Amino acid sequence: MGTDKLDVVRKLLAKADRAATPEEAQTYTAKAVELMARHGIDAALVDAARPGHDEIGGQQIPMDDPYSAGKARLLAWTASALRCRATLHEAWGGKVAAVTLFGFASDRERVELLYTSLLLQAGTQLLRQRPRHRGESVAAYRRSWLHGFAVEVHRRLVEAESSAVAERPAPQDSGRSVALVLADRTDRVDRAYAEAFPGVGRARRATLSGSGFGAGAAAGERADLGRDSVGSGRQRALGA
Numbered sequence: 001m002g003t004d005k006l007d008v009v010r011k012l013l014a015k016a017d018r019a020a021t022p023e024e025a026q027t028y029t030a031k032a033v034e035l036m037a038r039h040g041i042d043a044a045l046v047d048a049a050r051p052g053h054d055e056i057g058g059q060q061i062p063m064d065d066p067y068s069a070g071k072a073r074l075l076a077w078t079a080s081a082l083r084c085r086a087t088l089h090e091a092w093g094g095k096v097a098a099v100t101l102f103g104f105a106s107d108r109e110r111v112e113l114l115y116t117s118l119l120l121q122a123g124t125q126l127l128r129q130r131p132r133h134r135g136e137s138v139a140a141y142r143r144s145w146l147h148g149f150a151v152e153v154h155r156r157l158v159e160a161e162s163s164a165v166a167e168r169p170a171p172q173d174s175g176r177s178v179a180l181v182l183a184d185r186t187d188r189v190d191r192a193y194a195e196a197f198p199g200v201g202r203a204r205r206a207t208l209s210g211s212g213f214g215a216g217a218a219a220g221e222r223a224d225l226g227r228d229s230v231g232s233g234r235q236r237a238l239g240a
Contacts, residue, residue, distance in 0.1 A: 005039050009032050009036055009113060012028045012029070012031050012032035012035070013028070013029065013032050013114070013116075013117035015028040016029040016117055017117055017121065029121075032117075033114065033160050034164070036110045036114065037160050037161050037163070037164035038168070039106075039110075040107060040110055040161070040164070041164055041168050041178055041182070043104070043106035043107075044104075044181050044182055044185055045181060047104070047106075047185070048184075054104045055104070056102075056104055056188065056189060057102070057105060057108075058100050058101060058102040058196065059100070059101050059108060060098050060099070060100050060101075061075065061098060061100075061112070061115075062097070062098045063075075063097060063098055063099060065095060067126070067142065067143060068095050068096040069094055069096050069143075070146035070147060070150065071096070071119060071146070072086075072088050073147060073150045074115065074118060074146065074149065074150040074153065075099050075111070075115050075119075076088070076099060077150050077151070077153065077154035078114055078115050078118065078153065078154070078157065079101055079111045079115075080154065081154050081157035081161060082103075082107050082110050082114075083103060083104070083107050083161075083182065083185060083189065084102060084103030084104075084107050084111050084189065085101075085102045085103060085190070085193045086099050086100065086101055086102065087197055087200055102192075102193050102196065102197075103189050104185060104189065118153060122146060126142055126145065126146060129142050129145050165179055165182065
């Protein structure tokens, strides 16, 4: 993504972070996601025309408590929607020390930008969350809330990416459609990931006892990402 376009995305996400209402945040976030989706396609087409222009690699992003596992899922599912992979570095007791984000440099940049904004938006709401049922653990409720938020964010990001692909015409000088170019990039990332992390299996499905999933999913829906407007512990893959 060019520097000018990147600055526009950062400004939109900063406005979303400071928004007075969820509806206002949704407007800015949707515009930023739409712009990132279009430029993700641009980067893919440039790389297809000039192989090696966009390198595959990884970067490690630390996770902080509380709710480090939930934050890791939010990052991983954002990564999955934007054609990246993620590996969780588990420390102890279900805590996550860091996540390795793996993919093309332009896609990793998109993931990190969006994740930073989503984490701030989710964190602001999370502090206000309380279970409706007397006796339920507040921490358990918030963990399930964050899980629901991450699931809904992933769904809407996938929709935004699919819409951008459907609206983008095939390049005139190429015999391949945009969808085929992106599928090839995904395959290249998967093969490079398998070589970099040969012993990593799929993550276990999260088991959460709190009742906040529905409220978290509703908050993820209000973030409205559609087109409308590392510690040395064990490692395991974390994706959608």
